[in-house]
Amino acid sequence: MVDVDLIFRIAGIGLIVSVLNIVLRQAGKEEQAHLLTLAGVVVVLMMLIDLVSRLFQTVRTMFQIP
Amino acid sequence: MNVDPYGLIVVALAAVLLLALLRNWRPDLAVALSLAAASVLLLYALGPLRQLFALFADLAATAGLKALYLGVILRVLGIALICELASQVCRDAGEGAVATKVELVGKVMILTAAVPVMRSIVETVVSLWP
Structure with missing residues (x-):
């Protein structure tokens, strides 16, 4: 079945990170804002890596790529 | 497995709106989200x-x-699918140079995968030669 929730989760993380970024920048904490951006990207990539590896495994078994 | 196109449409439209x-x-x-949508x-x-x-496979047999x-x-087919996915993601992210390289590598890999067929064609032609 299609997993739409991953897409929604990534978009939600993006929105939360963006809002928190604005808040931190308004509070004058540039360092924390940069760290937050980095953390958001890392979390999203960790979620993405599972999906992409599943796609690659499926393609590899189906198309008989050694 | 029965196919319903509605799930696909829902995923695509949700991904486009969020993107x-x-x-x-x-x-x-946004790049990560587009890659996730493409994978799903x-x-x-x-x-x-x-x-x-x-x-x-049955027909071929x-x-x-x-x-x-x-x-x-x-x-x-598989190599073309994967390389097309990667090159489109690169192009969407604005990195046309990397996308072109991915396509080039994909073409080389496709040619390498087709070597047995080309060899068999050459052998057939040579065997037909008088």
């Missing part, structure tokens, strides 16, 4: 495709085609 929202605020996460859609398409490939040729065709 339109996210691309202005966080372009880095392709995984969705690959399920029903399995039946089609079984049919292809009935027609007396060598299993090698069908394997080469499938392998080329």
Whole structure:
């Protein structure tokens, strides 16, 4: 079945990170804002890596790529 | 496995709406979201495709085609699919140079995968030579 929730989760993380970024920048904490951006990207990539590896495994078994 | 196109449409439209929202605020996460949407859609398409490939294998066996040729065709299809996905993601992220390199590498890999067929063609031509 299609997993739409991953897409929604990534978009939600993006929105939360963006809002928190604005808040931190308004509070004058540039360092924390940069760290937050980095953390958001890392979390999203960790979620993405599972999906992409599943796609690659499926393609590899189906198309008989050694 | 029965196919319903509605799930696919829902995923694609949700991804497009969220991408339109996210691309202005966080372009880095928009790339990740577009890659996720592409992966989900392709995984969705690959399920029903399995039946089609079984049919292809049956047809090839009935027609007396060598299993090698069908394997080469499938392998080329798979490489093209993966390379197209990667190059489109790179191009969407604005990195046209990397996308072109990915396409180039994909073409080289496809040519390498097709080497047995080309060798067999050459052998056939040579054997027909008087």
